[in-house]
Amino acid sequence: DTAVSQTPKYLVTQMGNDKSIKCEQNLGHDTMYWYKQDSKKFLKIMFSYNNKELIINETVPNRFSPKSPDKAHLNLHINSLELGDSAVYFCASSQASGGASYEQYFGPGTRLTVT
């Protein structure tokens, strides 16, 4: 049974398009995250939601908009895609809004390629 799932796994699209990536967790966790991993494998947090409330919003272009319809889902919508948005996007969840005792569980990643 998959704990954190993301769809799609691969996404190839053209510049200027709008696309969404979906994330679902079946662990009953309160907190979900989006991370971006660039071509150099640098992993950086973008957003975090706790019980559908935005709690972390790093310096991310406002073309990126997370949406959490319920605490089991955190979707990422990207408007006007640019070449620099090409990356692997990881969703994660944790039992609470973080702490040394709370492991983050990661999804398999979505590889976004903008052409």
Next chain:
Amino acid sequence: AQRVTQPEKLLSVFKGAPVELKCNYSYSGSPELFWYVQYSRQRLQLLLRHISRESIKGFTADLNKGETSFHLKKPFAQEEDSAMYYCALGNRDSGTYKYIFGTGTRLKVLA
């Protein structure tokens, strides 16, 4: 500023040799450090955390506050240890807990 530094992008060792993946951090508060691992075609997963002081898959990591380091060590590397390793610093400075990841080290264990 909070920062995690992993100086080696790639580390190659022979099977059976000792391995040490370096991690240094910059943080003024009380740090919470983690090691995450990503095996080929698998998702990123927790390997160990400093508060547990445990050995997982033969790996250990000791928090050295004097040297601000949390190096990952294993006395005898195995081929299945080949993976991408990320050191992460957890903190609640901004009011919410978040991880700051290092840039990762790819470990290749050669037969």
